[in-house]
Amino acid sequence: MEKTILVVGGAGHIGSHVNKQLDNAGYQTVVLDNLSTGDRKAVTRGTFIEGDIANSELLDEIFKSYKIDAVMHFAAFTDIGESVTDPFKYYRNNVCHTLNLLHAMERNGVKTFIFSSTAAIFGLPQADKITELHPQLPINPYGETKLIVEQILKDADHAYGLNYCSLRYFNAAGGDPDGEIKNYKKKENNLIPVILRSLKKGDHSVTIFGTDYPTPDGTCIRDYIHILDLGQAHIQAMEKLFDGSPSTQYNLGNGQGFSVKEVIEVAEKITKTPVNVIIGDRRKGDTPLLLADSQKAAKELGWKPQYPALEEMISHAWNAL
Numbered sequence: 001m002e003k004t005i006l007v008v009g010g011a012g013h014i015g016s017h018v019n020k021q022l023d024n025a026g027y028q029t030v031v032l033d034n035l036s037t038g039d040r041k042a043v044t045r046g047t048f049i050e051g052d053i054a055n056s057e058l059l060d061e062i063f064k065s066y067k068i069d070a071v072m073h074f075a076a077f078t079d080i081g082e083s084v085t086d087p088f089k090y091y092r093n094n095v096c097h098t099l100n101l102l103h104a105m106e107r108n109g110v111k112t113f114i115f116s117s118t119a120a121i122f123g124l125p126q127a128d129k130i131t132e133l134h135p136q137l138p139i140n141p142y143g144e145t146k147l148i149v150e151q152i153l154k155d156a157d158h159a160y161g162l163n164y165c166s167l168r169y170f171n172a173a174g175g176d177p178d179g180e181i182k183n184y185k186k187k188e189n190n191l192i193p194v195i196l197r198s199l200k201k202g203d204h205s206v207t208i209f210g211t212d213y214p215t216p217d218g219t220c221i222r223d224y225i226h227i228l229d230l231g232q233a234h235i236q237a238m239e240k241l242f243d244g245s246p247s248t249q250y251n252l253g254n255g256q257g258f259s260v261k262e263v264i265e266v267a268e269k270i271t272k273t274p275v276n277v278i279i280g281d282r283r284k285g286d287t288p289l290l291l292a293d294s295q296k297a298a299k300e301l302g303w304k305p306q307y308p309a310l311e312e313m314i315s316h317a318w319n320a321l
Helices: 013-024 056-065 080-085 087-107 141-160 191-201 227-242 260-271 295-301 310-319
Strands: 004-008 028-033 047-050 068-073 112-118 163-169 171-173 205-209 221-226 248-252 257-259 276-280 289-292
Touching: 004 013, 013 028, 013 068, 013 227, 028 056, 056 087, 068 087, 068 227, 080 087, 080 141, 087 141, 112 141, 112 227, 141 163, 163 227, 171 191, 171 227, 171 310, 191 205, 191 260, 191 310, 205 260, 221 227, 221 310, 227 248, 227 295, 248 295, 257 260, 257 289, 260 310
Parallel strands: 004 028, 004 068, 028 047, 068 112, 112 163, 163 248, 171 221, 205 276, 221 289
Antiparallel strands: 221 257
16 A cells, blocks of 8 residues: 655755655655745645645644655755854744644654754764764754754654654755756755856856865865755655664765865866856865765665766756756
8 A cells, every 4th residue: 555755845956856756666745835945846746735834734634634654854944054144034944843743743643754854963073974973063053953853853752652764964966867857946055056056047156165175175075965865865764664663863975075176177077167266265164074974874774875976966966957
């Protein structure tokens, strides 16, 4: 019998791709999104409902109308800079509204939850590769909100038997290889789409914030992970919970890093367009190296990135614009 998954934030960039992957894997999906940052055109599968997880009556109606077997949560605000200037917005949506969703699940007997978390919960790295046991000391309100939800999930598991998995993303990249789902984001914060949008519609200018880091080329090194690899981890983590495994957390990344200059060079190669590089000062909070240790996900889920090459990630992202 087919299982039905409620995908909240499923019109967003990552949620829409996971929604398609769930459909391809044989699941029924119900997508709930308020379209504040997502786009209706990105929902290519399942049943779409426009609404907000802050609406308790709507959530109860959904849980009563559909036999929901699990919830995947992508409905968070994610702009780190904005979280610093408007923290109330982030605590209200990312914490309060998520708590409202979890309470609705508890009322309606839905016990499986997959949470889109972030590497931002760790703060400044204290090791070259970050494991799940790395100290959790976020340095911005965005990371704090995700960490608070992770703590709520632990308590909900203990009190109500909520089975959950928190997936800590590093830098999501790539796009739909089929070209079906486009990138409808109105604002970009991550390096790869910032570069590609500048080459597509802007003045081809990209600022490098610091070129004097202790790395081979002086620029920061980051871990990029294809959104379809993220999506596959969501499905594998959910199925492991369905099989009776206990709640847990996984760090999701490539395990290999690419510098800012490397990303720019590959973007120029893929797009056949030169980038106008502007050298800026270091940004507060940026660290030379930020890489994931994803061995736990590999061992327990059998998860392995299928699109680890930077060229593939940038090519798919370019075709999605």
